Amino acid sequence: MKRDGLLDLNEALQHPGRKIEVDLTSDLEEEPDIDLVEPLSGFLEAVSTGNMLLIHGEFETKCMCECARCGSPIEQAVKFEMDEEFQVEGTPSMYAQDDFAKVVNDETYEIFEENSLHVERLIAQGLILNLPVQPLCAYGWEGPCPNAIAAEELAKSTSPHLEASVIEMKGKKSLDKLTKLTEESGA
Numbered sequence: 001m002k003r004d005g006l007l008d009l010n011e012a013l014q015h016p017g018r019k020i021e022v023d024l025t026s027d028l029e030e031e032p033d034i035d036l037v038e039p040l041s042g043f044l045e046a047v048s049t050g051n052m053l054l055i056h057g058e059f060e061t062k063c064m065c066e067c068a069r070c071g072s073p074i075e076q077a078v079k080f081e082m083d084e085e086f087q088v089e090g091t092p093s094m095y096a097q098d099d100f101a102k103v104v105n106d107e108t109y110e111i112f113e114e115n116s117l118h119v120e121r122l123i124a125q126g127l128i129l130n131l132p133v134q135p136l137c138a139y140g141w142e143g144p145c146p147n148a149i150a151a152e153e154l155a156k157s158t159s160p161h162l163e164a165s166v167i168e169m170k171g172k173k174s175l176d177k178l179t180k181l182t183e184e185s186g187a
Helices: 010-014 119-130 146-158 160-185
Strands: 006-008 019-026 036-048 052-066 073-089 116-118
Touching: 010 019, 010 036, 019 119, 036 119, 052 119, 073 119, 116 119
Parallel strands: none
Antiparallel strands: 006 116, 019 036, 036 052, 052 073
C-alpha cells in the first residue's frame, strides 16, 4: 500500500518470501537539486528473507545536467538499477504472536518510517549516484566548443589584466624557486 510517498512493506516483512511489486512514476518534487525533464518511471520489488529486506528496482528518466567543459545545460537520459539490503530485527508475526519484524533504520538520511519506505528518498539517492560524472555537450573534449570559447573570451574581456598578472605570478614563483635552489647549492 502506498500513501503520502510511503510504501508499506509490513506485509513482506511479516511474511518472509512474499514479494511486493509496485510500478512508480515520480517528479521527485522533494529534491530541489534534481531537474527532471520527464518524470522518473520504473518499478520496485521488495522481499524479506527474515533477517534482511531486499529491494530491487529499475528506473529511467531524462534530466538536465551541466556540460563538464563549457557549463551549458544538456539533457541526459539516465537508466539505472538499484539493489538495496536493509537489516530486519525481530521475529516475523507469521512465526510468533508476541513479536514482529521491523526494519533497522540505521541510515543517517531516514529511508524508513517504521516499516514504510520513503520511496522518493530512496530512488532520488539512486538517481544521484547514477548521474553521469562528466556529461559533455555535442562538442565533447576534442572539438572546438563555441560555448567554451565564448566563456573564455568573456573572461578575458572582463579582466584583461588578470591573465597577464597570473602569468607574471607564475614566472615570479619559478624565479624565486630557482634563486633559492641556487643559494642552497652555494653557486
